[in-house]
Amino acid sequence: MTDLTWIDATLTSARPQAVAALLRYFRDLDAAEEAFQDACLRALKSWPQNGPPRDAAAWLIMVGRNAAIDSARRQSRHQPLPAEELISDLNDAESDLAERLDGAHYRDDVLRLLFICCHPDLPATQQIALALRIVSGLTVRQIARAFLVGEAAMEQRITRAKRRIAEADVAFETPGPVERAERLAAVAAMVYLIFNEGYSAPGGEVDARGRLSDEAVRLARLLLRLFQTEPEIMGLTALLLLQHARSAARFDAEGAVVLLEDQDRSLWNHKLIAEGLALVDKALRHRRPGPYQIQAAIAALHARAARPQDTDWAQIDLLYGTLERLAPSPVVTLNRAVAVSKVRGPAAALEMIEPLEPRLSGYFHYMGVKGGLLLQLGRTEEARAAFDQAIALANTAAEAAHIRLHLDRLMRDTAPARA
């Protein structure tokens, strides 16, 4: 690995902590980002010659802070900048100082930085874009590609989001336990949103969107390192890892969706699955179930099944039942119905989802599941109608193509003349 790759990885990994600490110091997002950028430029000059500092984040915080103070001084008194060697020669004693200053607040700093991005005034897409720009350090171009919008439009979206945040009141005091728990829940939801944004990738943009899923996993691991004993953060991280593990198997060569039961399980990433299963085990030990843990436990049952027919659907049905009680939602019931159809048959499942129709009639997956159940029951005309509706509701070409496959099969199987 070349020096530059190493430095790049170090800067990326230090970014959340460094920007978070600089934000607490300057209490202004733009100032914090600018100071971090400055520090990175100096790192690129200094680290190849002087070697990497022992604590990269502390170095960046210290240098970023000094650079900002220098530039303020320069603007007010036209003083020359200090010589580059002075900054580059920051020794370990100073790093230790920076660490003492920031180590105690590290956890709340990073949480605050993430929490700022999920301000309730911001629509979900802006929250995600902001977090990816500020916390993950993705370029506007990378984010724009993931959202399939132009760079200028994305730039504008991020600028607007930042302005809103600047106007909002953000507490810089150390949060109390209740506030901390609230922030953590909001941040966890945002990380899951980022993941889903990447996970629902249409075929063509797999790379750009896959990047979002990678970032979400990284942020979840970061949260878990900060909150090592939170079972729901273990659950969230496990859920993302277990779903992410399947990404190579989720689309075929043409970019069409491959359903879980049709996926080539040898393409699943078993290292990610091992990590996810380990985290589910750790979370269960706490006996404080929550929605992320239950969803992770469901994903774990899929991951543990060597073949689709080995899936423990009865257990999945039970887990969805628990999820329905903890976090009731028609989508959860819809997912449960799929498990019910495996355990008690398609009629029971159809009976379960039909009451959802008024609320889910505009939802692609509802029509897809309904069509599938009707098909199993031999009610082909009704199935065809549901599939037609699903195609009309599809969000991506891949989704539509997948339903069309069902329809084609239906046409073929119900054709009057058989060879």
Add this chain to the structure above:
Amino acid sequence: MLYAILCYHSEDVVGAWTKAEDDACMARLGAVHEKLAREGKLGPVARLLPTTAATTLRKDQDPPLVIDGPFAETKEQLLGFYVLDVAGLDEALEAARDLGRANPGGAYEIRPIALFSPGTAGAAPP
């Protein structure tokens, strides 16, 4: 003489590698492993899951306390280890240098082994 090579690296940095970078590093290490295996020096090799997957049992009290997370919060974390059968420290260091060229950054702790039992457990599940 058996030596353990304990691999320490910043988990944040390793975690920031892209899959391509990680794969490239593993491929470079694989070449070194092959050489060591040919020379009959390579014992068990392990890469550990992230410290977030770790659980610690503190047994300095009764009953022992189960804690989420790694034993020690350090800047660099124990991410894996090797067992090598080499003539002495010089050879262990030479192997560590080869591994270090394939996987720069972090540190290797080279530690002589007092008791080694290869055990009966099979390879870790895939």
